[in-house]
Amino acid sequence: MRQQLRFVRVLMAWFVVSVSLLAVFDAVSFELLFVVSFLGFLVVRELTAPVNRTSSWRRRLWPVTVLGVLGFTYFVALRLVAVLPSGWF
Numbered sequence: 001m002r003q004q005l006r007f008v009r010v011l012m013a014w015f016v017v018s019v020s021l022l023a024v025f026d027a028v029s030f031e032l033l034f035v036v037s038f039l040g041f042l043v044v045r046e047l048t049a050p051v052n053r054t055s056s057w058r059r060r061l062w063p064v065t066v067l068g069v070l071g072f073t074y075f076v077a078l079r080l081v082a083v084l085p086s087g088w089f
Helices: 002-024 030-047 062-083
Strands: none
Touching: 002 030, 030 062
């Protein structure tokens, strides 16, 4: 239970700092918020992972990771379509 709480606390701190920095730099958008939050999720997930075993609650993070990768891929595809010339596709 302590590991779960530590994970949630660190992740919430990342979210608060991310939103604050995006607001300070006037760069708040859903895409940036999603990307920064997802990268934070991945970083916190790896930094709080136990070395020698995987607990059952950490296995439940796998679907969230997959959904995050799909969302990240979607935003990258949107950016590519916006940047590439119109006749390229």
